[in-house]
Amino acid sequence: DLPRSPTDALAAAPMRARLDLAYDGAGFAGWARQPGQRTVQGELELWIPGVLRLPTPVSLVVAGRTDAGVHARGQVAHVDLPDDADLTALARRLARVLTPDIVVRSITPAPEGFDARFSAIWRRYCYRLADAASFPDPLTRGHVTRVSGTLDLDAMNAAGTALLGLHDFGPFCRPREGATTIRTLLDLDARRLPDGDIEYWLRADAFCHSMVRSLMGALTAIGAGRRDADWLADVTAWPSRHHAVLVMPPHGLTLEEVGYPPDADLASRAAEARTVRTLA
Numbered sequence: 001d002l003p004r005s006p007t008d009a010l011a012a013a014p015m016r017a018r019l020d021l022a023y024d025g026a027g028f029a030g031w032a033r034q035p036g037q038r039t040v041q042g043e044l045e046l047w048i049p050g051v052l053r054l055p056t057p058v059s060l061v062v063a064g065r066t067d068a069g070v071h072a073r074g075q076v077a078h079v080d081l082p083d084d085a086d087l088t089a090l091a092r093r094l095a096r097v098l099t100p101d102i103v104v105r106s107i108t109p110a111p112e113g114f115d116a117r118f119s120a121i122w123r124r125y126c127y128r129l130a131d132a133a134s135f136p137d138p139l140t141r142g143h144v145t146r147v148s149g150t151l152d153l154d155a156m157n158a159a160g161t162a163l164l165g166l167h168d169f170g171p172f173c174r175p176r177e178g179a180t181t182i183r184t185l186l187d188l189d190a191r192r193l194p195d196g197d198i199e200y201w202l203r204a205d206a207f208c209h210s211m212v213r214s215l216m217g218a219l220t221a222i223g224a225g226r227r228d229a230d231w232l233a234d235v236t237a238w239p240s241r242h243h244a245v246l247v248m249p250p251h252g253l254t255l256e257e258v259g260y261p262p263d264a265d266l267a268s269r270a271a272e273a274r275t276v277r278t279l280a
Helices: 006-011 040-052 087-097 138-143 153-163 211-223 229-236 263-273
Strands: 015-023 071-081 102-109 122-130 165-168 182-192 198-204 253-259
Touching: 015 040, 040 071, 040 087, 040 102, 087 102, 122 211, 153 182, 153 211, 153 229, 182 211, 198 211, 211 229, 211 253
Parallel strands: 071 253
Antiparallel strands: 015 071, 015 102, 122 198, 122 253, 165 182, 182 198
């Protein structure tokens, strides 16, 4: 048989590939492609068709669209490729051409029904802080936000319990036309490391735009003693984005992990996640 041309390959049934990747967000204007800006999506969509010699562009779908300056250690994306694409070779070649601030850890065939965004059942982020009780490591300063004073982590954790569960997080989100701000916040936990730095872990079924950094702004204000739980209750009941909530700097935030259901439930989860949620 004659070898297939690149055009013939694209005409074949596509294969969905899952990419597990990490990146230092300092040099990127976020995940999503933007004209004239260096983005994670833009870099990958430039190099994938290049190393595979595809005649047409590719489009990646991601589990969590990180903002400019936000890092990721456990990001997940998918891309549809010709069914004969060599994923092992693709991973090897990407490792050679990508800059060191973005690493594709693995590229594997995705299970049937997999959608990196809609099949996910939760995302876990960590926000890292250093306060007056910390001994900051200068080598990690690009991933840790410095704050003045000493934070009361017990007060932050106690206040955060009121945010758990299904809520409209509109007071903490930048509005996007047609997008819901109803989310289920599953976990909140602040812990102090041996060197005094603080890790605040947050897990939800999904996060809306700027939600994590706004929640951290509110909880940090409580930990510093500038606000209290009653103020947080008033903010949470606000009908739209609240003007008094500080959005924390992006460099302290890292997307650490994305969770998915068993393979048999991937398609049904994706269909469920596409339904716009409302509060009863």
